[in-house]
Structure formats: C-alpha cells, structure tokens
Amino acid sequence: MTQEIRVRFAPSPTGKLHIGNARTAILNWLFARHSGGRLILRIEDTDLERSSKESEEGIYRDLIWLGIDWDEGPDIGGEFGPYRQMERTDIYGKYIDSLLGKGHAYHCFCTLEELDEMREKAQAAGKTDVWYDGRHRNLTAGEKEAFIAQGRKPVVRLKYPDEDISFHDIVKGDLTFPAGSTGDFVIARSDGTPTYNFVVVIDDGLMKISHVIRGDDHLSNTPKQIAVYRALGWQAPQFAHIPMILGDDRTRLSKRHGATSVQGYCEAGFLPAALINFMSLLSWSSPSGDEILSLERLVEEFDFSRVSKSPAVFDNEKLAWMNGMYIRALPLSRLTDLCLPYLEKAGYPLPQRDKLEQIVSLVQDNLERLKDCVEKLEFVFADRVAPATPDAVRMIEKESTPKVFWSFLRQADKVEHLDFAQFRKIMKTVSNETGVMGKDLWMPVRVALTGDIHGPDLPKVVDIFGKERCKKRIESALHLEK
RNA sequence: GGCCCCUUCGUCUAGUGGUUAGGACUCAGGACUUUCAUUCCUGCAACAGGGGUUCGAGCCCCCUAGGGGUCACCA
Numbered sequence: 001m002t003q004e005i006r007v008r009f010a011p012s013p014t015g016k017l018h019i020g021n022a023r024t025a026i027l028n029w030l031f032a033r034h035s036g037g038r039l040i041l042r043i044e045d046t047d048l049e050r051s052s053k054e055s056e057e058g059i060y061r062d063l064i065w066l067g068i069d070w071d072e073g074p075d076i077g078g079e080f081g082p083y084r085q086m087e088r089t090d091i092y093g094k095y096i097d098s099l100l101g102k103g104h105a106y107h108c109f110c111t112l113e114e115l116d117e118m119r120e121k122a123q124a125a126g127k128t129d130v131w132y133d134g135r136h137r138n139l140t141a142g143e144k145e146a147f148i149a150q151g152r153k154p155v156v157r158l159k160y161p162d163e164d165i166s167f168h169d170i171v172k173g174d175l176t177f178p179a180g181s182t183g184d185f186v187i188a189r190s191d192g193t194p195t196y197n198f199v200v201v202i203d204d205g206l207m208k209i210s211h212v213i214r215g216d217d218h219l220s221n222t223p224k225q226i227a228v229y230r231a232l233g234w235q236a237p238q239f240a241h242i243p244m245i246l247g248d249d250r251t252r253l254s255k256r257h258g259a260t261s262v263q264g265y266c267e268a269g270f271l272p273a274a275l276i277n278f279m280s281l282l283s284w285s286s287p288s289g290d291e292i293l294s295l296e297r298l299v300e301e302f303d304f305s306r307v308s309k310s311p312a313v314f315d316n317e318k319l320a321w322m323n324g325m326y327i328r329a330l331p332l333s334r335l336t337d338l339c340l341p342y343l344e345k346a347g348y349p350l351p352q353r354d355k356l357e358q359i360v361s362l363v364q365d366n367l368e369r370l371k372d373c374v375e376k377l378e379f380v381f382a383d384r385v386a387p388a389t390p391d392a393v394r395m396i397e398k399e400s401t402p403k404v405f406w407s408f409l410r411q412a413d414k415v416e417h418l419d420f421a422q423f424r425k426i427m428k429t430v431s432n433e434t435g436v437m438g439k440d441l442w443m444p445v446r447v448a449l450t451g452d453i454h455g456p457d458l459p460k461v462v463d464i465f466g467k468e469r470c471k472k473r474i475e476s477a478l479h480l481e482k
Numbered sequence: 483g484g485c486c487c488c489u490u491c492g493u494c495u496a497g498u499g500g501u502u503a504g505g506a507c508u509c510a511g512g513a514c515u516u517u518c519a520u521u522c523c524u525g526c527a528a529c530a531g532g533g534g535u536u537c538g539a540g541c542c543c544c545c546u547a548g549g550g551g552u553c554a555c556c557a
Contacts, residue, residue, distance in 0.1 A: 010557090011557095012556085012557050014556095014557080044557060046556090046557075047556060047557065049556090050556085050557090112555080115554095115555090123483085129483090129484040129485065129553070130484090130553090131553095155555055172486095172487070172488095175486075175487085176486095177485070177486070178485075180484095180485095181484070181485045181486085181553090182485085182553085183553095185554090186554080186555050188555085189555040190555060191555080193555085195554090195555070195556085195557090196556070196557045197557095199557095200557085215551095216486095216487065216488090216550090216551070217550090217551055217552075218551095218552090218557095219486060219487060219551070219552080220485070220486055220487090220551070220552040220553070221552080221557095222486095223486095241487085243487085243488075243550095244550070244551075246549095246550080248493090250549065250550075251549090251550075252550075252551080278494095281494065281495080281506090282494070283494090283495090284495095285494085285495060285496070287496095289495090289496065289504085289505060289506090290505095290506095291494090291495090291505085291506055291507090308488095308495080309487075309488060309489095310487090310488050310489065310550095311487095311488070311549090311550065311551095312493090312494065312495090313493060313494075314493095314494095315493050315494060315507065315508085317493080317507060317508060318493070318494065318506075318507040318508080319507095320507095321506090321507060321508085322506095322507085324520090328520075363519090364520090365519060365520040365521090366518075366519050366520075367519095427516085437516090438516070439516065439517080441516075442516035442517075443516075443517070445516090446516080446517065452517090452518085453517060453518080454517055454518035454519080455517070455518065455519090456517095456518080456519085457515090457516090457517090458516070458517085
C-alpha cells in the first residue's frame with residue numbers, strides 16, 4: 001500500500017522569513033518534488049500577540065522569490081483547508097471535547113501561583129524533569145464545581161502515558177524517550193485556545209501529512225505529539241528531524257548573527273538559485289560530489305539517506321563564492337536586469353540599454369553580490385574621479401606621468417573615435433614616444449580614468465567612455481598633478 | 483540540572499572494517515594578464531579523548547569530554 005506523500009511547511013507569521021525556516025521549507029519542497037508528493041503551506045497564527053498579516057504576506061513573497069511553490073495553502077485553498085490555524089478553532093474545540101469525553105484529558109484548575117509553587121518544590125526536591133504532580137487528574141464533580149464557583153478557569157491537560165515512547169526518525173534513527181520525563185501538558189489554555197503541541201497534531205492528522213520534516217529543535221516535542229496521536233487513536237506520520245543551522249559561534253542561527261532573513265539576502269543581491277543550492281548543501285550532499293547543482297538536479301537527487309545528523313555552520317563566505325559562480329553564469333542581459341534596481345537606487349545617470357549592458361559586463365566576473373555593482377561601477381557614472389588610495393596617488397605623482405598624459409592627449413586628438421582597438425594602438429605609440437612602458441605607462445592612465453589602481457580591463461573602459469570623456473579625465477588628472 | 487540529539491581539515495562535507503582519509507570554501511604560493519578579478523595548477527590543514535571487539539578500526543560497542551536542543555496557559 002503506497003500512501004500519498006504529503007509534507008507541510010508551517011511557519012508562524014511573526015516576522016520576516018528566517019533563513020533557518022527557509023531551509024526547512026526547501027527540504028520539504030525538495031522532498032515533495034522529488035517524490036511526486038504535495039507540499040502544504042499552513043500558517044500557524046495562533047499567537048495573536050505576535051502574528052500579523054504583513055508577516056504572512058512576506059512569507060509568501062519570500063517563498064515565491066526563492067522559487068518554492070506549494071500545492072495547498074491559505075492563498076490557494078485545497079481539499080483539507082482552511083490552512084490558517086485561527087480559522088480552524090472550532091475543529092480544535094471538537095477534538096478537545098472528544099479527548100475530555102474519553103478521559104484522555106482533564107480539566108486542571110491550578111492557578112499560576114500554585115503551579116509556580118509546585119515547580120519550586122519539585123526543584124528543591126531535586127526533581128528537575130516532571131514537576132506537575134497531576135493533582136487534578138481525578139477531580140470529583142463536586143471539587144470541580146467548587147473551583148468553578150471560585151471563578152477559576154481550567155486548562156485542559158493531556159494524560160501523558162507512564163511508558164517509554166519510541167519512534168523511528170528518518171534522519172536520526174530509532175529514538176526512545178523514557179517514561180517519566182514528560183508530564184501532563186496543557187493542550188488548551190484557560191481561555192479555551194489550544195496549544196501548539198495539540199494543534200500541530202490535529203492539523204497534521206487531518207491534513208493527512210505523511211512526513212513531518214522540521215528542525216531537530218522539535219525532537220523533544222515529538223513524544224508529546226505522539227501521545228496526542230495515540231489518545232486520538234490516529235496513526236502518527238513519519239518524522240524527519242533535520243539538523244539545525246548554526247552561526248559562527250556554533251549556536252542556533254538567529255537575529256544575533258546579522259542579516260538572517262530571506263529578504264535580507266534578497267536585498268543584498270543573492271540569487272535565489274544560489275541560496276537554494278547553498279542551503280541544500282547544509283547537511284546534505286550530492287552522491288556525485290558536485291556542489292554547483294541546478295534546481296532540477298537538486299530535485300532529482302535529494303534523498304534523506306544523504307542528510308547528515310549533525311548541525312552545520314552557515315558559512316557566508318562560501319555562499320558568497322557560490323553566488324559569484326551563479327552571477328558569472330548569468331546571461332549578460334539577465335544580469336543587467338538584476339543590477340538595474342541597485343543602480344537606479346544609487347541615482348546613477350543610466351545610459352541606453354546596450355551601453356548599460358556593456359558597463360555591467362565590466363564587473364560580471366567580479367561580483368559576489370548584485371549590490372556590489374553600485375560600488376564597483378561608481379567610477380563609470382561619476383562626473384569625475386580622484387585617486388582613491390595612496391598607491392593611486394603615487395602613480396599620478398610619478399615623474400614620468402605628465403609626459404605620458406600629454407602624449408596620450410596628442411595621440412587621442414589624431415583619431416576620430418577612441419575605441420578598444422584604437423586605444424591599444426595609441427598606448428603603443430605613447431610608449432614609443434615617451435619611452436615609458438609597463439606599469440608606469442598603464443597605471444597612471446588607469447588611475448586618471450577610474451581613480452583606482454585596480455579595476456576592469458582598461459581598453460573596455462575606454463571603449464565605453466569614448467574619446468571626449470577619456471580626454472576630460474586625463475586633463476583633469478594633469479591639473480590635479482600641478 | 484533531567485531528558486534528547488550531535489562530534490572527519492578553521493567552515494561545508496565524502497567515507498559504511500583494509501584509503502597516501504577525497505572534494506569544496508577560506509588562506510598561502512604559482513601560471514595567465516598592463517592592475518584587480520576570473521580561470522587553471524600547487525600547497526597548508528581533520529578522524530575530540532580513553533577503553534574494548536577484531537588479524538586490522540574514522541567506520542562496531544562502552545565510558546569521558548565538548549557542543550547543541552528542549553523542559554511554558556510560545557510556536
């Protein structure tokens with residue numbers, strides 16, 4: 001019997017989509033697409049305080065940007081909706097009542113103060129795991145009424161079984177959580193709203209999720225959820241707990257580690273394909289050993305048997321390298337499209353399209369992030385440039401530099417257009433005329449034209465600038481010299 | 483602290499009892515080039531420690547250490 005493969009990504013709309021969550025989404029997506037299953041997007045918005053519509057929309061936007069699509073979700077509906085938890089409250093209520101009726105759950109009237117006291121007492125006694133003593137497990141009708149009369153509002157607790165709970169995790173293997181390490185936990189708050197460990201089971205169960213793929217920070221929640229499945233009489237899905245992504249300091253990646261939102265990476269000019277490629281290589285590897293992998297290959301090759309059990313540090317340097325590889329592989333027109341918004345935002349006066357593409361081509365093999373094009377191309381759009389570094393100043397101040405410049409200007413005047421080929425010819429003539437060659441010849445010209453001793457191929461730059469602009473910059477450099 | 487998970491170069495990883503422990507990023511050096519970058523080549527660099535099992539352990543078992551996670555009327 002082959003069960004339909006259904007996986008889900010279930011973020012809370014409480015902020016920007018985090019890179020760690022995105023990784024979970026990616027693995028779910030890869031698994032779904034690889035196995036011909038379906039990906040369900042579910043919005044876990046039961047935290048009224050922190051949830052927002054903007055966050056929800058941001059999640060859609062970021063997933064779409066990454067290239068992750070889903071088959072069922074709040075925005076597109078589906079057979080097992082609704083897909084927003086706040087729209088499912090009556091469903092949860094029904095199952096709470098059912099569990100209560102069957103005696104798998106019970107009302108607990110303890111106050112927060114009583115709970116604190118209980119916790120302290122347990123701790124003092126050296127009992128640091130289960131502290132709730134189950135005192136309201138078997139209340140009589142009379143006792144209940146007395147509490148209600150006091151105005152106390154009960155929570156609902158699940159009767160956690162007094163037995164080991166074992167399950168097989170697809171990535172971690174066989175796991176056992178010993179009896180006594182978990183107590184009766186709350187499945188519905190005193191205001192009647194259900195808690196996470198309960199709704200996640202109801203939703204996954206009702207939505208017929210076959211594989212729960214999530215971060216291994218959920219590992220210790222799993223026995224609680226299995227207890228709910230059992231109380232309900234439902235079969236639990238398969239679990240695949242993927243290792244966390246860590247920051248440089250080897251703690252779980254979070255806001256503390258800088259820009260960790262998908263949006264942040266988007267804005268910095270990382271390409272979605274590079275990001276997906278890089279993140280799928282965190283705790284997974286291709287059997288081929290290759291690292292630059294297209295989306296198609298990723299989908300084709302992804303398999304949990306090659307997912308490692310240990311956490312991975314997010315290496316921004318390697319991501320940058322990989323992004324550079326993707327940028328270099330882009331057709332020039334596409335790269336130009338992608339750089340355009342950054343250049344516009346910088347306020348640069350942009351030329352015609354073909355010219356712009358030529359300009360972008362100057363830095364194609366030099367970019368790690370799209371946003372870097374702003375800085376690297378500044379000299380092209382600036383009115384004038386000045387030597388940017390001490391080394392650059394030194395080249396301009398070389399004794400031989402003025403005669404190189406003067407010679408260059410004379411030669412430039414002899415030609416109609418200063419293009420790639422003409423420039424090379426002129427430089428040769430300048431060299432012959434002045435006796436200056438090599439770095440002493442090229443560097444001053446480079447600095448005069450671009451302001452720096454490093455940069456794109458000079459003939460290409462000259463080709464873009466044209467004769468008048470080159471002359472102007474050389475002349476300006478001469479003034480600056482004396 | 484209890485419980486759970488994890489442990490191969492600085493980082494990401496390959497490896498499933500016999501390998502000079504391989505690749506990638508970073509770094510260093512070299513080639514190409516008028517510079518930088520790209521590209522190519524070379525190099526540095528790892529099996530956490532200790533016990534077993536075995537003719538033989540990175541791979542199997544145990545212990546220790548270290549790291550991470552989780553213990554809410556958050557998700």
